[in-house]
Amino acid sequence: MTAPLLSLRGISKSYGQIHANRDIDLDVAPRSIHAILGENGAGKSTLMKLIYGVEQPDAGSATWKGEPLALASPADARRKGIGMVFQHFSLFETLTVVENIRLVVPGAKSDLAQGIRKLGRDFGLEVDPLAHVHSLSVGERQRVEIIRCLMTRPELLILDEPTSVLPPQSVDKLFETLRRLRDGGVSILFISHKLEEIRAVCDRATILRGGRITGHVDPRDHDAHDLARMMIGRDMPQPMPAVAHSGGEKRLEIVGLDHRPDDPFAVTLSDISLTVRAGEILGIAGISGNGQSELAALISGETVLPREKSERIFMMGKDVGVLDAAARRRLGFAFVPEERLGRGAVPEMSLVLNSLLTAHPSGLLKRGLVDTPRAKAFTEECIRQYDVRTPGSETEAGALSGGNLQKFIVGREIMLSPKLLFVAQPTWGVDIGAAAAIRRRLVALRNKGMGILVISEELEELFELCDSIQVIHQGRLSPPLVTRDTRPEEIGRYMIGAHTTAEKVPA
Amino acid sequence: MSALPLGFLPVLVRREHASLAIKLLAPPVALGLATLLNLGLYLLMGRDPVAVFHAMLLEPFLSWASFSEVLLKMGPLLLIAQGLAIGFRAKVFNIGAEGQFILGAIFASAIPIWLPQATGQWIWPSMLVLGALGGALWASLTAFWRVRLNANEILVSLMLALVAAQVLNYLLLGPWKDPAGFNFPQSVMFQYDAMVPILIPGTRVNVSLLIACALSLAAWLFMQRSFAGYKLQVGGLAPRAAAYAGFNEGRAIWISFLIGGFAAGLAGAAEVAGPLGQLQRSISTGYGYAAIIVAYLGGLHPIGIIFSALLMAALYIGGDNAMVSANLPVAAVRVFQGSLLLAYLVAIAFVRYRLEWRHAAQGSAP
Numbered sequence: 001m002t003a004p005l006l007s008l009r010g011i012s013k014s015y016g017q018i019h020a021n022r023d024i025d026l027d028v029a030p031r032s033i034h035a036i037l038g039e040n041g042a043g044k045s046t047l048m049k050l051i052y053g054v055e056q057p058d059a060g061s062a063t064w065k066g067e068p069l070a071l072a073s074p075a076d077a078r079r080k081g082i083g084m085v086f087q088h089f090s091l092f093e094t095l096t097v098v099e100n101i102r103l104v105v106p107g108a109k110s111d112l113a114q115g116i117r118k119l120g121r122d123f124g125l126e127v128d129p130l131a132h133v134h135s136l137s138v139g140e141r142q143r144v145e146i147i148r149c150l151m152t153r154p155e156l157l158i159l160d161e162p163t164s165v166l167p168p169q170s171v172d173k174l175f176e177t178l179r180r181l182r183d184g185g186v187s188i189l190f191i192s193h194k195l196e197e198i199r200a201v202c203d204r205a206t207i208l209r210g211g212r213i214t215g216h217v218d219p220r221d222h223d224a225h226d227l228a229r230m231m232i233g234r235d236m237p238q239p240m241p242a243v244a245h246s247g248g249e250k251r252l253e254i255v256g257l258d259h260r261p262d263d264p265f266a267v268t269l270s271d272i273s274l275t276v277r278a279g280e281i282l283g284i285a286g287i288s289g290n291g292q293s294e295l296a297a298l299i300s301g302e303t304v305l306p307r308e309k310s311e312r313i314f315m316m317g318k319d320v321g322v323l324d325a326a327a328r329r330r331l332g333f334a335f336v337p338e339e340r341l342g343r344g345a346v347p348e349m350s351l352v353l354n355s356l357l358t359a360h361p362s363g364l365l366k367r368g369l370v371d372t373p374r375a376k377a378f379t380e381e382c383i384r385q386y387d388v389r390t391p392g393s394e395t396e397a398g399a400l401s402g403g404n405l406q407k408f409i410v411g412r413e414i415m416l417s418p419k420l421l422f423v424a425q426p427t428w429g430v431d432i433g434a435a436a437a438i439r440r441r442l443v444a445l446r447n448k449g450m451g452i453l454v455i456s457e458e459l460e461e462l463f464e465l466c467d468s469i470q471v472i473h474q475g476r477l478s479p480p481l482v483t484r485d486t487r488p489e490e491i492g493r494y495m496i497g498a499h500t501t502a503e504k505v506p507a
Numbered sequence: 508m509s510a511l512p513l514g515f516l517p518v519l520v521r522r523e524h525a526s527l528a529i530k531l532l533a534p535p536v537a538l539g540l541a542t543l544l545n546l547g548l549y550l551l552m553g554r555d556p557v558a559v560f561h562a563m564l565l566e567p568f569l570s571w572a573s574f575s576e577v578l579l580k581m582g583p584l585l586l587i588a589q590g591l592a593i594g595f596r597a598k599v600f601n602i603g604a605e606g607q608f609i610l611g612a613i614f615a616s617a618i619p620i621w622l623p624q625a626t627g628q629w630i631w632p633s634m635l636v637l638g639a640l641g642g643a644l645w646a647s648l649t650a651f652w653r654v655r656l657n658a659n660e661i662l663v664s665l666m667l668a669l670v671a672a673q674v675l676n677y678l679l680l681g682p683w684k685d686p687a688g689f690n691f692p693q694s695v696m697f698q699y700d701a702m703v704p705i706l707i708p709g710t711r712v713n714v715s716l717l718i719a720c721a722l723s724l725a726a727w728l729f730m731q732r733s734f735a736g737y738k739l740q741v742g743g744l745a746p747r748a749a750a751y752a753g754f755n756e757g758r759a760i761w762i763s764f765l766i767g768g769f770a771a772g773l774a775g776a777a778e779v780a781g782p783l784g785q786l787q788r789s790i791s792t793g794y795g796y797a798a799i800i801v802a803y804l805g806g807l808h809p810i811g812i813i814f815s816a817l818l819m820a821a822l823y824i825g826g827d828n829a830m831v832s833a834n835l836p837v838a839a840v841r842v843f844q845g846s847l848l849l850a851y852l853v854a855i856a857f858v859r860y861r862l863e864w865r866h867a868a869q870g871s872a873p
Contacts, residue, residue, distance in 0.1 A: 073518070302750045326753025337751055346745040356737060357752045369732045 003066055005030045005187050006051070006082075006156060011060035013046055018391070020046035022211045024060070028156065033178055033188045035198040035219060037231050038208035039431035044191050045401065047208070048158050051189070052084040053077040078104065083154030085145045085162060093134035097127055097144050105151045112151075119147050122177070135265025137289035150181075157181065158189040161429060163197055175201045195224035195432070207231055228432060248278030251420040251451030252299070253314040259298060259305070267291035269298070269475045274453075276420065281442065281452040282480070283466030285459060285491050291475040292455050293338065296424050299453070300335045301325035316419055329358065332419035336410050336426065338455075340402065344409040347398030351390065351408060354397045355379045359412055378415070386411030387434060402429040410438055414445065421445065424455040439465055459488050473497045519860040533858050534804050534815065537851040544850070545843050549835070559833045563825035563843075573824055575710035579782060580820035582712075583608070583774035585719040587798035588816055589726040590770025592807040594763030596730065597739035598746075601764055603649065603664030604771040605795025606671030607642035611772025612779045613675060614641025616786040619701040620683055620694055630700040635715075635776045642772015643765050645671060650764035654757040660764075672791055679788060693787040703780045715777035720813075722770065727809035739763065771795060793841075797823075800848045803855075819844070 004027040011024040020043045028034050038044045049055045051062075053071030062069040064080060071077050074084070091100050098113045105112060113129035120126040125143040133141060142162065149157060163171045178188055178201060192198055198205055198219045205219040207230045215230050222230075257272040269291050276282045286292060297303040298313065305312060305321035313321045316331050325335075337344045345354045352375050356364055364375045379393040386407045390400055397405060406429060413421065426442065427435035442465060446452050456462050462469050463483060471478040471494035478494045542564065546556040567577045587604050594601045601607075615638035618630060648667060652658040679692040688695070703713040730736040742749040742759040749756065774794065779786050801819045805812030826840030 300751065301753060324753050324755065325751060326755075329753060335751070339747070342745045343747040343751050346741055346748045348744050349741075353737065356734070357741065357748060360734060365734050368734055369728075370734055370737060 002030060004028055004063075005065060006069075007063045008051075009061050011047070011050060011057045011062070013043075013050060013055060013057050019211045021050065021057070024208075024213055026206055026213070028187050028189060029204070030187055031182050031185060032203045033182055033190055033201055035202035035205040036189060036191045036208065037195075037198065037205055037227060039231060039403075039433060042208040042231075042431075043211040044208055045160060046211075048084065048160060048189065048191065051077075052082060052158060078152055078154070081153075081155035082158070083149035083152055083156070084158040084160070085142070085149050086160050089141045089145055091133045091141055091144060094132065096130050096132050097136075098129040100133060100144060101129075101148045101151060104148060115151060116147055119150055125177075131265055135263055137293055140289045154186060156187045156189065158191075160191045162190070163192060163194060171197070195219075195227045198227070199224065231432070248280065248449065248451070249317075250275055250314070251278055251316060252276040252422075252453060254299075255312055255314075257298070257309075257312045259294065259303075261294055261303070267294050267475045269294055272477050274470055274477060274480070276451045276453050278419070278451050279446055279449045280468075281446050281454060281466045283462035283469040283483075284453070284455045284472055284477070285462050285469050285495060286457070286472035287495055288457055290472050292424070292472060294475070295472065296335075296338065296422070296455060299422055300333075300337070301328040329416075330361070334358070334413040334416045334418035334421050336406075336413050336421075336423040338424040338428075340405045340409055341398060345397040345405060348396060350394045350396055351383070351388075351400075352376050352379045352393050354408070355382065355412055357412075359416060362416060382408060382411040382415055385415075387437070403431055403434060406430050407434055407438070410441075414441065418450065420451045420453070422453045422455075426454060426456065427458070427461060435461075459491060462491075463488065471495055517862045517864050519856070520863045521860050522858075525858050529858050530806065533854040534806065534811070534851065537804070537847065537854040538818065540850040540854070541843065541847040544846050545839075548842070549833075549839075554833055554835065559829050559835060562829040562832045563835075564821070565825075566828045567821040567824040572710075573828070575707060575712050577817065577820045577824050578707075578712045578716055579710070580823050581816050582716040582719045582781075583778055583794045584798050584801050584819050585723060585813065585816035586715075586774040586777075587767075587771045587795060588801035588805065588812045589719075589723050589809060590767040591798055592802040592805065592809070592812055593726060593730060593736070593739065594767045595802055596743050596807050597759050597763050598743040599760050599763035600661045601646065601649070601664050601767040602661050602799065603646075603666075603668035603671075603795070604767060604798055605791060605793065606664070606668030607645045607768040607771035608775040608778075608795045609668075609671040609675050609791055610645040611638035611642040611775025612786060612790050613678060613775075614638045614644075614772065615776030616683070616694060616697075616779050619697040620786070623695060623698060626698070626700050628700060630698075631703050631780050634701060634780050635703070635718075635773055638776020638779075639769045639773040642770070642775060643768040645772070646764040646768025647761070650761045653760050653764075660760070664764075668795065675786075675788065675791065679786065683786065685785075694785050696785050697780065701780055702784060703777055711782050713777070713781045715774075715781055718773070718777070722773075723809050723813055726812075730809060735762070771798075797844060800844055800851075804847065804851050822847075 006028040008024055008026040011021055012019070013021040024047060036044050036047065046055065050057050053074050053076050069080070071080070098109055098116060101112055101116065102109065116127070116129040125147050127136070127140050127143045127147070133144065136144070146162065163174060178190070182188060190198070190202055202219050205217050205227070206213060207215045207217070207227070209231060219227065253275045254272055257269060259269040261268065267290060272295065274282060284292065298305070301320070301324050304324055307322055309321060311319050313319070315328060315333055318331060320328050320331065341347045346357065355375055355378050356370060359378055364371055364378060376393055382388065383390060383393060388400070388408045388411065389404050400408065410423065410426065423442070427438055430438065439461070442452055454462065454465060466483050468480040468482050469486065469491060470480050471491055473494060474497060481490065546560060549556050549559045567573050587608065591601055591604055615634035618634050618637065645667065646664070649660050649664040652663050653660040676692070679694065683694045685691070685693055685695045703715050706712045706714050706716060730740070738749070738754045739759050739762065741752065742754055742756060746756070775790065778790055783790060797819055801815045802812060804818070805815035822843060823840060826835070826843065829835040829839065830837065
């Protein structure tokens with residue numbers, strides 16, 4: 001074996017009582033794609049932060065190209081040739097794409113914009129260099145993050161769950177990118193939950209559980225089932241098969257909705273029609289940035305329709321277009337948004353206070369005051385039922401890992417026992433064990449008669465969950481496609497707009 | 508890129524979690540820092556810093572007579588700061604409490620000026636209520652334009668404070684001028700029943716201090732325990748989460764301004780119905796602005812604000828002392844207030860961030 005590019009020995013890191021990493025040994029070979037596998041809270045993100053110099057280890061040593069490595073900061077890491085794309089993005093929303101990149105890459109704006117366009121073409125990471133980041137969807141923001149890293153020409157690139165927001169076509173393209181980067185001499189540390197992906201693209205895999213390493217394997221020698229067992233320490237739960245249903249009452253109906261947002265960079269929605277019935281799961285597929293966030297805000301009531309546009313959105317049979325989010329919730333609507341921190345939860349507040357955010361009508365108040373014992377009981381019930389890994393209900397939401405916070409928010413919304421549940425990206429960043437549990441829970445709720453709407457960029461997830469799927473492309477929605485009569489390729493054609501224009505659109 | 512020796516400069520690193528101890532430590536450290544800074548300044552001016560320190564920070568607490576004056580000053584500061592802090596927690600910035608204070612004084616004065624012969628114990632409570640309403644009314648002008656047209660509330664409230672000062676001038680130079688007052692810009696002296704009862708005999712401390720303390724308790728209950736207060740805090744910390752939960756932003760702005768205006772108006776009313784006993788131009792001594800410092804120095808927490816109000820009041824009295832005994836200029840108190848706020852802002856930066864001395868980087872930047 002050649003000398004490793006990066007080598008860790010006995011790395012440990014604790015946060016108070018929690019041992020995030022214990023005695024980690026890891027070798028990353030040059031020109032390799034190395035997967036780090038593990039459940040939420042297994043310590044993957046912490047390990048990456050140590051490698052990238054965001055945090056310093058409590059114990060252990062590292063060598064880089066044979067020389068001792070002590071990183072004081074990410075800037076230090078970048079100088080050494082280590083780049084990282086985070087799961088939570090670190091972009092300035094008020095700046096444009098090229099301005100964000102200029103913060104770490106020197107050069108004239110026009111040259112950088114050219115470079116961005118070129119990388120976009122080469123690697124399928126198309127993004128408008130002059131667009132403001134706040135107007136970009138989550139998927140597009142991640143593309144910016146990846147491009148920013150690539151522009152510093154790293155020798156080791158760390159990708160924290162990079163594929164989670166990409167459509168299938170782009171995932172393949174990204175893998176092609178990664179292979180090309182590897183062949184060009186860049187090693188890649190690849191964090192993912194998606195076992196098939198790891199098998200498809202990675203040369204080596206290191207598996208973490210509970211902060212410790214449980215194995216170094218060649219992922220191509222093991223099937224997904226094996227890897228999953230190493231990761232969660234037990235067999236993977238099987239998704240519950242969906243049972244057939246009869247047409248229930250309409251819980252959500254949107255009729256011919258047109259909407260032009262105030263934000264000039266946002267997607268204009270045109271002629272949106274959909275129906276979610278009781279006992280049914282409707283999925284909305286599409287590449288991010290095609291109007292999903294605009295549609296979600298219109299359904300949730302965060303965007304309220306102008307008064308003259310009545311009879312466009314109905315919930316439980318009522319015209320709700322002009323009602324705000326709280327009024328829609330009172331009708332029996334619950335919503336899990338795409339962004340967890342700052343939207344689905346207040347980072348600086350405890351989980352108890354975050355329960356209050358939407359669960360306050362279910363008996364957590366007493367004469368206008370917060371009923372602390374009941375709020376605490378509600379929160380602890382949610383933590384227990386949805387397997388939220390946290391030291392306790394008084395922990396700040398911002399301290400939870402992305403997947404655990406998602407479990408908390410999904411749990412909180414389900415515990416409201418809504419008639420209509422709307423989930424955007426239900427399992428983004430959630431490990432496979434928990435993701436399967438969430439999906440199973442959604443299917444069980446559907447079987448009990450809940451109407452559920454799911455927006456997801458993961459096709460497999462939609463096929464596993466949904467009774468029918470509609471595809472959003474450039475603000476337009478396809479007709480509903482019954483899932484069991486539809487093939488993923490057909491959805492894929494709708495996703496890139498090939499179905500409507502009947503011509504090949506470069507994706 | 509020039510190769511500056513950046514490695515030798517300390518870097519601010521955000522703390523994962525700010526501990527309670529450091530949060531509690533920040534205000535006293537800021538006070539110490541501001542005190543040192545100002546004593547240095549007095550030294551430069553050729554004054555004896557020990558004498559100034561004694562006059563300014565110790566004397567207010569050393570005699571009952573001056574301490575009672577501290578309590579008297581504390582009342583309006585405490586009231587206004589409690590009201591403002593609620594809005595500041597919701598990130599609604601009412602900078603114009605001074606104007607709401609003036610309007611409170613004007614509204615309260617209307618009763619004794621228009622009904623100089625009236626008697627009865629109903630007068631002073633009605634004045635306080637009317638004053639509070641006046642302050643809330645003035646604040647609602649800002650709230651209206653903010654909610655309706657998204658006009659910046661900092662600018663609108665601040666400018667309206669200047670307008671309020673001119674309204675006061677107009678009244679005192681015109682319709683409300685005391686006919687027997689030798690043309691001084693002041694109103695008639697109020698009748699006995701228009702005065703807030705004295706709380707501690709032999710001093711000027713009146714019942715309004717008690718009201719301020721009761722409202723502090725109410726503020727604590729509102730911010731720490733009530734759902735309405737919770738909604739305001741969510742709006743301040745994460746506006747998108749507030750929108751997600753369906754907490755109305757416009758309502759948060761209205762509540763913040765009405766509470767802030769109500770408290771400032773009440774303070775204004777208590778000032779004319781208390782130590783002054785008439786409406787005069789000197790009611791506007793900057794309480795509304797000082798209360799902003801009080802609110803932040805108290806960590807925007809109802810309990811903390813009680814202490815910071817006491818401190819700021821002592822500073823006023825001590826400043827007066829120092830002017831007489833140590834020959835300090837009038838601006839000294841303002842300078843101290845300003846440096847206190849500055850020191851606090853520095854201290855609070857270290858509550859959220861810690862300083863890290865990085866090793867010098869090996870190579871230069873790419």
